[in-house]
Amino acid sequence: MPVLTREEAQSRALLLDIHRYTVDLDLTRGDELFGSTTVIHFTARQAGDTFVELRPATLHRATLDGRPLDPAALDDNRLPLTGLTPGAHELRVEADMRYSRTGEGMHRFTDPADGETYLYTQAFLEDVQRVFAAFDQPDLKAVFDATVTAPPHWTVLGNAVATRTGDPAEGRWTLATTQPLSTYFVAFAAGPWHSVRTEHAGLPFALHCRRSLAPHLDADADELFDLTRRCFDRFHEIFDEPYPFDSYDQAFVPEFNAGAMENPGLVTFRDEYVFRSAVTGTERRTRGVTIAHEMAHMWFGDLVTLRWWDDIWLNESFAEYMGYQVLSEATRFSGTWTDFAVARKGWGYDADQRPSTHPVAPDPGAVHDTASALLNFDGISYAKGASALRQLVAWLGEKDFLAGINDHFTRHRFGNATLADFLDSLARNTDRDVHTWADTWLRTSGVDTVTPRVDARGEEPAPAGTMWEAVTGGAASTAAAASPPTPSDAITPDAPQAAEPASAAPASTGTEEAETGTARDTTRGTGPTAAEAARPARAVESAPAVESAPAVESARAVESARAVEPAPAVGPAPAVEPAAPAGAAAPAPTTPAPPVVPAAADRRTWRLDLRHDGTRPHHLLLGLYDTAPGDGDGDDHALVLRDRIATDLPAGGGTRTLELPGRRPDLLLLNDGDLTYAKVRLDPASWDTALRALSGLPDALGRAVLWNAARDMVRDGELAPAAYLDAARAHLPYETDTAITGGVLAFARHQIADRYVFPAARPAALALLTDLCHDVLARTEGEAGGDGQGIRLTAVRTLVDSGTDPGTLHTWLREGTVPGGPVLDAELRWRVLHRLAVLGATTPAALDAELARDPSATGREGAARCHAALPDAAAKEAAWQAMYGRDDLSNYLFTATAQGFWQPEQLDLVRPYRDRYYPDAVALATRRGPALASLAGGHGFPYALVEERTRELGEECLRADGPTPALRRKLADQLDDLDRALRIRAAQG
Numbered sequence: 001m002p003v004l005t006r007e008e009a010q011s012r013a014l015l016l017d018i019h020r021y022t023v024d025l026d027l028t029r030g031d032e033l034f035g036s037t038t039v040i041h042f043t044a045r046q047a048g049d050t051f052v053e054l055r056p057a058t059l060h061r062a063t064l065d066g067r068p069l070d071p072a073a074l075d076d077n078r079l080p081l082t083g084l085t086p087g088a089h090e091l092r093v094e095a096d097m098r099y100s101r102t103g104e105g106m107h108r109f110t111d112p113a114d115g116e117t118y119l120y121t122q123a124f125l126e127d128v129q130r131v132f133a134a135f136d137q138p139d140l141k142a143v144f145d146a147t148v149t150a151p152p153h154w155t156v157l158g159n160a161v162a163t164r165t166g167d168p169a170e171g172r173w174t175l176a177t178t179q180p181l182s183t184y185f186v187a188f189a190a191g192p193w194h195s196v197r198t199e200h201a202g203l204p205f206a207l208h209c210r211r212s213l214a215p216h217l218d219a220d221a222d223e224l225f226d227l228t229r230r231c232f233d234r235f236h237e238i239f240d241e242p243y244p245f246d247s248y249d250q251a252f253v254p255e256f257n258a259g260a261m262e263n264p265g266l267v268t269f270r271d272e273y274v275f276r277s278a279v280t281g282t283e284r285r286t287r288g289v290t291i292a293h294e295m296a297h298m299w300f301g302d303l304v305t306l307r308w309w310d311d312i313w314l315n316e317s318f319a320e321y322m323g324y325q326v327l328s329e330a331t332r333f334s335g336t337w338t339d340f341a342v343a344r345k346g347w348g349y350d351a352d353q354r355p356s357t358h359p360v361a362p363d364p365g366a367v368h369d370t371a372s373a374l375l376n377f378d379g380i381s382y383a384k385g386a387s388a389l390r391q392l393v394a395w396l397g398e399k400d401f402l403a404g405i406n407d408h409f410t411r412h413r414f415g416n417a418t419l420a421d422f423l424d425s426l427a428r429n430t431d432r433d434v435h436t437w438a439d440t441w442l443r444t445s446g447v448d449t450v451t452p453r454v455d456a457r458g459e460e461p462a463p464a465g466t467m468w469e470a471v472t473g474g475a476a477s478t479a480a481a482a483s484p485p486t487p488s489d490a491i492t493p494d495a496p497q498a499a500e501p502a503s504a505a506p507a508s509t510g511t512e513e514a515e516t517g518t519a520r521d522t523t524r525g526t527g528p529t530a531a532e533a534a535r536p537a538r539a540v541e542s543a544p545a546v547e548s549a550p551a552v553e554s555a556r557a558v559e560s561a562r563a564v565e566p567a568p569a570v571g572p573a574p575a576v577e578p579a580a581p582a583g584a585a586a587p588a589p590t591t592p593a594p595p596v597v598p599a600a601a602d603r604r605t606w607r608l609d610l611r612h613d614g615t616r617p618h619h620l621l622l623g624l625y626d627t628a629p630g631d632g633d634g635d636d637h638a639l640v641l642r643d644r645i646a647t648d649l650p651a652g653g654g655t656r657t658l659e660l661p662g663r664r665p666d667l668l669l670l671n672d673g674d675l676t677y678a679k680v681r682l683d684p685a686s687w688d689t690a691l692r693a694l695s696g697l698p699d700a701l702g703r704a705v706l707w708n709a710a711r712d713m714v715r716d717g718e719l720a721p722a723a724y725l726d727a728a729r730a731h732l733p734y735e736t737d738t739a740i741t742g743g744v745l746a747f748a749r750h751q752i753a754d755r756y757v758f759p760a761a762r763p764a765a766l767a768l769l770t771d772l773c774h775d776v777l778a779r780t781e782g783e784a785g786g787d788g789q790g791i792r793l794t795a796v797r798t799l800v801d802s803g804t805d806p807g808t809l810h811t812w813l814r815e816g817t818v819p820g821g822p823v824l825d826a827e828l829r830w831r832v833l834h835r836l837a838v839l840g841a842t843t844p845a846a847l848d849a850e851l852a853r854d855p856s857a858t859g860r861e862g863a864a865r866c867h868a869a870l871p872d873a874a875a876k877e878a879a880w881q882a883m884y885g886r887d888d889l890s891n892y893l894f895t896a897t898a899q900g901f902w903q904p905e906q907l908d909l910v911r912p913y914r915d916r917y918y919p920d921a922v923a924l925a926t927r928r929g930p931a932l933a934s935l936a937g938g939h940g941f942p943y944a945l946v947e948e949r950t951r952e953l954g955e956e957c958l959r960a961d962g963p964t965p966a967l968r969r970k971l972a973d974q975l976d977d978l979d980r981a982l983r984i985r986a987a988q989g
Contacts, residue, residue, distance in 0.1 A: 001055070001077050002363050003126070003370045004053075004126065004367065005369045006308055006310075006367065006368050007386055010308075011050075012139070012140070015044060015084075016042050016045070016135060017042060017046045018040065018135055018140045018142040019042060019043065020040070020140070020143050021039070021041075021134070021666060022039040022041075022146075023037070023132050023147075023186075024037040024147045024148075024149075025037050025132070025146070025147045025148045025188065026149045026630055027148065027150045028171065029096070032099060033096045033099070034095065034096070034097055035094075035095075035096060035097075036056070036093075036095050036131060036132045036133075037092070037132075037173055038091075039091070040052070040090070040092075040133070040142075040236055042142075043089070044080055044087060044089060047084060048084050049080065049081065049083065049478070050080075050084065050135075051081055052078075052079050052134065052584045053129040053136045053359050054077060054079065054097075054129045055077045055097075056074075056095035056098075056833070057096045059071040059074050059094075059095045059553070060094045060780075061092075061093075062091070064089065064094045065089055065090055068471075070080075084122060094365065095130075095133070095520060096832045097132075098130075100889045101256075102891050102932055103122055103255055103256060103257035104930070105123075105131055106120075106131050107121070107253075107255060108254075109153040109255055110253040111211075111856075112856065112857055112859075113210075113212035113855055113856045113857065114212050114213075116192050117191060117252060118189075118192075118210060118253065119188070120187075120189040120190075120195070121186070121188045122183050122256070122257070122268070123186050123187065124258075125184055126370045127184075127313060128184055131188075135243060136184045137182075137308075138305050138306055139182075139305070140182075142180060142181070143177055144159065144175075145178075146158055146171065147165075147173065147175070147287055148162075148172075148173045148188060148190065150171045150173070153192055154166055154191055154193075155190070155192065155193045156190045157187075157189040157193070157251060157266055158187060158189075158246070159175070159178045159186060159187055159263060160175050160176035160177065160246050161204065161246055162175045162176075165918060176246060177519070178343060179244055179348045183263060185264050187261070187266045188799055189208070189251050189253060190432065191210070192211055193208040193209065193210070193211075194209055194213070195207065196208075200232065201233075203247055204246050204247045204248070205247075205249075205250075206248075206250070206546055207224055207251075207252070208249065209253065209271055212856065213274045216273050216274050223284075224291070224652070227292070227327075227331055230331050231295050231326050231330055232248070234326050234330035235322075235326065239299055239405070240334055241299060241406070241413060242790055243298060243299065244302070245264045245302075246265065246727065247265050249265075249267070250269060250294075251267070251268050252269045252270070252271035252274045253269070254271050255892045256270035257891060257931055258270070261268055261294075262297030262298065262315075264302045267294045267764060269290065272465055272858075273287045276825075276826060276829035276856075278504075278827070279793075280790030280793055280823055282339060283593055284326070285336065285739075285856070286339065288331060288333050290322075290323065290457065291327075292326045292327040293319045293323030294319070294789075295326075296319040296322035296323055296326065297319045298316065298324070299328050300315055300319050300795075301315035301319065304413065304415065304416070306416065307416040307417065307889040308364065308367065310366065311375055311417075311419055312373065312377065312381045312464055313385040313419075313442070314417070314418075314419065315403065316377070316385060317381060317382065317384075317385025317389055318386075318389065320344070320383065320386035321386040321390060324336040324337060324386070335637075338701045338704050338740065339739045340674075341701060341704035341705060341708060342707075342739045342740055342742070342743035342884050344745075345380075345674070346377035346708060346747075348379040348380060348382070348383030348387060349447055350715075350977075351379030351380050351383075351384070352379070352384055353447060354972070354973050354974060355976055356375070356969055356973055357445045358380055359442060359443050360385045360441070361438070361443060361446055361776040362376065364844070372965065374965070374966060387676070388441045388442060389676060390553040390675060390677075391441065391618070391676050392441070392771055394619050395617075395619045397430070398822075400429050400432070403430075404422075404425045404426035404434075405425070406424075408425035411425065423435055425917055431478070433838070439616060440617060440651050441616055441949075445617065446614070446615075448613060448616055448653075448679070449612075449613045449678060449679045449680070450613075450618070450620075450671070450680050450681070451681040451682045452608060452613065452681065453609040453686065454604065454606060454664050454683045514652065545873070569847045569926075576819075580761050603718040604661075605660060605661055605662070606660055606662070606663065608622075608657070608659075608660060609657050610656040610670070612653045612655065613653055614653050614678065615651060615653060616651060616677075616678075618648065619647075619675060620647065620649070620670065620671045620675050621644045621645065621646055621647075621672045621675060622644065622647060623668070623673075624642040624643045624644070624668075625641055625642065625667040625689075626639065626782065627639060627689070628640045633826070637923050638693065639689075639693050639698065640664055644672055645660070654859035659756055664685070666689045667682075667689040667693070668682070669686070669697075669702055669705060669706060669742040671705055671813070672699075673701060673702070674701055674704065674705050680709050681713070682709060690727075691726075691730070694730075700736070703735070704737075710724055711724070714752070714756065715980060717983060717984055720988065721752045721757050721988070724747075724748065724752060724766050726749050726768075729768055732745070733775035733776050733779055733793070734779070736791075738787050738794060742794045745772075745794060746798075749802060752765060753769065753946065754943070757987065757988070763804070766802045766804060767804075769799075769802045770802050770804075772797070772800060773795040773798050773802070774884060776792065776795035776847055777792060777799070780795070781820040781821075792822065796818050796822060796828070797828075799818075800832050800835050806841035809836055810836070812832060813829065813832050813834070826854050826858065826862075829850065830850070830862030832834040834862070834865055834866050839871075839905065840870070847863050847867055851863040861893060862899070864893050864897045864952065865896040867897075868896075868897045868898075868899075869900035869903060871903075871905070871906050873909065879897050879900065879903070880920075883901075883940065884916075884921070884924055894918050898935065898939035900943075902943055903944060905945075907945065908979060910942070913942070914942050914950060917941075918956075920935065920969065921963075922957065922964075924936050925963065925966065925976055933966040933970070937966070937973075940972070943974070946982060947983045948982065951975055951978055951979060954978070955975065958971060958972060958975070
């Protein structure tokens, strides 16, 4: 299919002005096709030729101003419109369109639980042409009128309020006229939906799902509406523009490829968000973030839309940032930035270190067509972009940031805008040089790294006039002693900065030495002794995690010792005191212990060199932690915050040197609060402390930063995978945050155990994880509700996935519970069966019996996953033929089958399929399009075969012209990850 180029879109936008679409869909023509009639009213600004896009099964007729067009002139997806004269025109197109099974266009799904059929559209990027004829580019906005004919017992949903019209037996629905929309936002959903409705702020709100999920949606409806109302109200507090559409429907739809889609007035979510089995509090919070993310899009993306796809970040980075931000401000879900650090930050870091990385805001010429645009919906545009915005808010100040956003909305409402437009709006509302900031943060790629080097300097007294006096004397005493508690995750960002409008980051006036050559390895430490590993670390409730701290602006001088004070959440407010940068918050403490501060007689200093490898300026916090005094029980592994120090690293890299009062801290944590986007390292003494007392850090976000540092060190070959596992074994049993528990276990189980250790070492890794999870279960047994049960469920999932004893798993399955809980619900039963299938300890008949017990869509996916996992030649061949030999497998069933196929326990059995994989994946991608290409290159990749031959075959495939852009990108990323795994293995000898 020809893709739309940027030049073609620009030419068409200069030629045409689109006024109105009238769309009529007939959904009563059978299981394969639906009728689509479109009338487009537009104006040509001058004489010229152009085209309209559609991808029909059959084009019946087309007329331009009443003049018939030849249907045979349709060239793939383009119908030529030649000889246009200046002035108004009407185009009418009548076609039969094909239902999709891949989640693109009009997706059709029949629920195996009750036989009911549901339809929904996903028009994203260039898929509206699978539904109706359109001038398919984001900057040709128009209003839409629509009518739909559906089976009489169905409900029809759309971007505007839908009303049943005429005789109910005719199944006719009319949708209200929309506001101006880009074509990729047009949405329909039709079927016998179960709906829950309410009203808020004078607008109809509703939730919709399949009837078979009705009890589960009803159970969560109050929570979902509460989140929706609170986020809606919060956005109205911080944005000047009101919600711009006439209703707010949220439809949970089957086999949805993305997490959700921001269709104006009709947000579609994957229906896994209607929880049918037990979930953790983190999973509920993640659902809440998605709700807030999609609502943010009503402004970022829907009200003001990108002009071309090089500005994806104007949609996704903002929605990502605001989703985490607003949920923490407006709802009961605190700790969102810990979730972000655990679940999203690594996604961005990993993507940014692959050859396929790109700037958050690529140069327009780098996104030359829609195929290349599709590839940029990744960890860069979401996680890195949101991280950049957190850094922008911390540096710019929240007040100016929001003023710039509101200026942007006002100037471009219902229109299109670019990065330049947004920066101009920011610049009108701040003295900061936002254009330079954008050049360094948004126009560059790669991850910066910050490495500390600490010189304790013995007993050298602090010279008069140094920061020692600023910290210990009078009103500028340490923040830990002065600050009141801060609500968890109150996002801050109105921190005043030193006035330096000419630079994106204040230039240091202290010692800055430009360094060249290889960075010294200061990140390794020794592991804990057996006694240390066995002894739990206990978090001491001390000063709150957001403490005021002197700002370090230069070395060996009395720097501006401004306090980093708690600040109100983002929103219009009177002038506030200096604030801690966004995200640097912690759980509210109980009775604070006295902070650890230097004794009056202790006038030592210590020197800190911050080696900055990279190009971006960074505003970050340095967390200074000390081992808490023992309480007589021999526990010296709890940590207490001494201070947090704000500092700035200028653009361009180099070394920043700071002279600090007192003795060096036991643990120095760079980027405490996770304000910036950079990999950080630990000095050797801090790493020793972390190995001994990681779980004693009092702030979950700080622990997440530390675990991320360890993760990055493993991936970069600076920390042995076994050392990471040992740290997890020592500290995860005492972790109190579910997100951290899940993130560490997932990395340990699926990256380290499956890919980073040699096959011979894998049983020991699985045994360690099994012991770790048993310890977690022992600690959480009997806990009712709260994070304890979420952590317990997380541990049970990993315990099942790591099991090597079929007898234990069979016992749990037979008894329907894990000892001490939880009960095995449908999700856990399929998980146990999958592990048994991998181990060869179940049969096809047993899997079929479970499917009869759970005939839902999720059950069908579980059965497909389990059958593909059986260590049987016939089962593998059947699974392969289902994925690559036929085209009737839906996107979700393809995913489930692929997830079961490649197993590290079955290398000899699956190795022959490696040679078949590359040509079969290329053929599939060509036949079935980008969605299936992405799945084949993702879940379908032979990840278990961490071998040179896998890379050799992949590189040979990429040298050919066969792979489609979507598959080529996936394969390139997979091969880079494979190369990293091979390097990590090689380093182990």
